[in-house]
Amino acid sequence: MTMAEPAEITVPETPVQTGEMDLVRRAQKGDLEAYDELIKRYQERIYATVYHMTSNHEDANDLSQDAFIKAFQALKSFKGGSSFYTWLYRIAVNKTINFLKQRKNKLHMSLNDLDFNTENNPDLVALISDKTPRREAGLKELSEKLNEALLKLSEQHRLVMVLHDVQGQSHEEIAEIMDCNIGTVRSRLFYARQQMQAWLTDYLKPT
Amino acid sequence: MNENENNFESLRRLLAQKRHEMPPPGYFNSFSGQIIARIRAGEARAPQTDAERFFSEAPWLLKLLQAFELKPAFAGAFASALSLLLVIGIVYAERPDAGPQPLFQTSDQSVGSFASASPSSLPQTVVASDTTTSNSAATSLQPVASLFGGSQNAFVQPVSFSPSGN
Numbered sequence: 400m401t402m403a404e405p406a407e408i409t410v411p412e413t414p415v416q417t418g419e420m421d422l423v424r425r426a427q428k429g430d431l432e433a434y435d436e437l438i439k440r441y442q443e444r445i446y447a448t449v450y451h452m453t454s455n456h457e458d459a460n461d462l463s464q465d466a467f468i469k470a471f472q473a474l475k476s477f478k479g480g481s482s483f484y485t486w487l488y489r490i491a492v493n494k495t496i497n498f499l500k501q502r503k504n505k506l507h508m509s510l511n512d513l514d515f516n517t518e519n520n521p522d523l524v525a526l527i528s529d530k531t532p533r534r535e536a537g538l539k540e541l542s543e544k545l546n547e548a549l550l551k552l553s554e555q556h557r558l559v560m561v562l563h564d565v566q567g568q569s570h571e572e573i574a575e576i577m578d579c580n581i582g583t584v585r586s587r588l589f590y591a592r593q594q595m596q597a598w599l600t601d602y603l604k605p606t
Numbered sequence: 607m608n609e610n611e612n613n614f615e616s617l618r619r620l621l622a623q624k625r626h627e628m629p630p631p632g633y634f635n636s637f638s639g640q641i642i643a644r645i646r647a648g649e650a651r652a653p654q655t656d657a658e659r660f661f662s663e664a665p666w667l668l669k670l671l672q673a674f675e676l677k678p679a680f681a682g683a684f685a686s687a688l689s690l691l692l693v694i695g696i697v698y699a700e701r702p703d704a705g706p707q708p709l710f711q712t713s714d715q716s717v718g719s720f721a722s723a724s725p726s727s728l729p730q731t732v733v734a735s736d737t738t739t740s741n742s743a744a745t746s747l748q749p750v751a752s753l754f755g756g757s758q759n760a761f762v763q764p765v766s767f768s769p770s771g772n
Contacts, residue, residue, distance in 0.1 A: 442638060446629070447625075497672065545620060
């Protein structure tokens, strides 16, 4: 799958938008137009999370669509105890983790769909250590190594890292999505970063 | 924590670049439409099989099965526990003295005799205490063949019904 021009997925500070509960109530009554609006609000974030967890666009496409369909089926059970956004995220995350566990023995994840247009990004170029003997391998290798390292993490650690460091979500939001306390989120994030740092040490410029 | 944040700054900046990994332009234009089409087409609400209907009514069971699938050790432990329970049940059921025990023990011997009397010995007790009760007395005096041909009162223990103090 070819990649688009770099265009960052913007994550709003507060995901709950005006009129969301109204849309949810309408969707609960079977109003597909209202549900269509809800999908459009969250499709990019849900897709991005699933993609960064699986490193595969086809899987991300299937899983995120399935998550939205499952959410629609279960919408009547949504009581509004949390935001619709968090509830939907939980469904997508659980579906993705189950998928990854069932396919744990899959030997190769598709890494050929990375966005190599980022090679020209000065921030990314600056991250390459001048001292690394493998500099000639370039940014393509770095991207591959980054994804490989991510896939080495456990699903829980990868999820925390993706939600926080890639998607910019707060500890509180992640704790709510993962149904655990903030301390757990922090410790998982710290451990995941330590692991990633160790695996990518040759590629990271010392600070 | 700030020091830790600084230690990982390079890593964080590298990970932030992953936000640029995007599907092709226009991908999201048709994304919601595909989902709605799948829902409308009835894929999401296809006629449920009996198993699906059962699991939809008992979602905890589905979760349990999923847990078994994901953690075989858990499934093994659950099966072992069930087997153990079954064996205990069989062993306990085969014990001849495993009948129901009286819930209450009172000091009054006569009342205690009634409470501790097993159902099979109850008619004899009635005969002994009330000779005017004709129905139960008559049935208890007649030999009744058991279902499997054995003696009906093979395991009946004689009940002492003498009032206390005698």
